[in-house]
Amino acid sequence: MTDWFTVKIKYLKQNPENGSIQSKSEAYMLNALSFTEAEARLQGILEEYIPEYNLLTCAKTNIQDVIVDEAFDYFYKVKVSYISADPDSGKEKKINENYIVQADGLKDAYEKMESRLQGSIVDWEIPSITKTNVVDVFPYLEEKVLEKEEHEVEA
Incomplete structure (x- = not known):
């Protein structure tokens, strides 16, 4: 049986209007069998859109x-x-x-x-x-x- 996890990440994103770099934080939810699987699944899902990010938290929800x-x-x-x-x-x-x-x-x-x-x-x-x-x-x-x-x- 899988549990739901909330995973928060932080990454740098370029502002399209003025070209400045901004730090952005986002939260995602996914279900997985373990913390490790939750982190790995999120990395696999996000790698195309956000190649580099810092994982802030991964918590059961x-x-x-x-x-x-x-x-x-x-x-x-x-x-x-x-x-x-x-x-x-x-x-x-x-x-x-x-x-x-x-x-x-x-x-x-x-x-x-x-x-x-x-x-x-x-x-x-x-x-x-x-x-x-x-x-x-x-x-x-x-x-x-x-x-x-x-x-x-x-x-």
């Missing part, structure tokens, strides 16, 4: 899933809460889960999460939605499927 919509540029962290009964003790326990939703705005993120949770057997609520500084998200399975399709076409 408590994310259940990511809802991607390529039409939009912003990512929102949506916190979903629901009550679950412990099967052993019978006590009720509040469960919080975090999702990343790519959306046009807060309202759009809420609506996408709401449609995702529709038909759920538990009563849920969305106590918070916050805009993140994540630039892009790279799901593990999608990349593997694309690689497999490319190899099948070449064969």
Whole structure:
């Protein structure tokens, strides 16, 4: 099972308007089996666009899933809460889960999460939605499927 990681990098970029060099920091999310794999995957993904960068942090992120919509540029962290009964003790326990939703705005993120949770057997609520500084998200399975399709076409 893979975990989600947030990886922050810093690199130098030339300003196209005046030619000055600026230091730029960006955050990316990807899922991987380990910290090492997360760093290696990001390097493989970014090498074409950002050949030289400094890795600032690589941290596990408590994310259940990511809802991607390529039409939009912003990512929102949506916190979903629901009550679950412990099967052993019978006590009720509040469960919080975090999702990343790519959306046009807060309202759009809420609506996408709401449609995702529709038909759920538990009563849920969305106590918070916050805009993140994540630039892009790279799901593990999608990349593997694309690689497999490319190899099948070449064969």
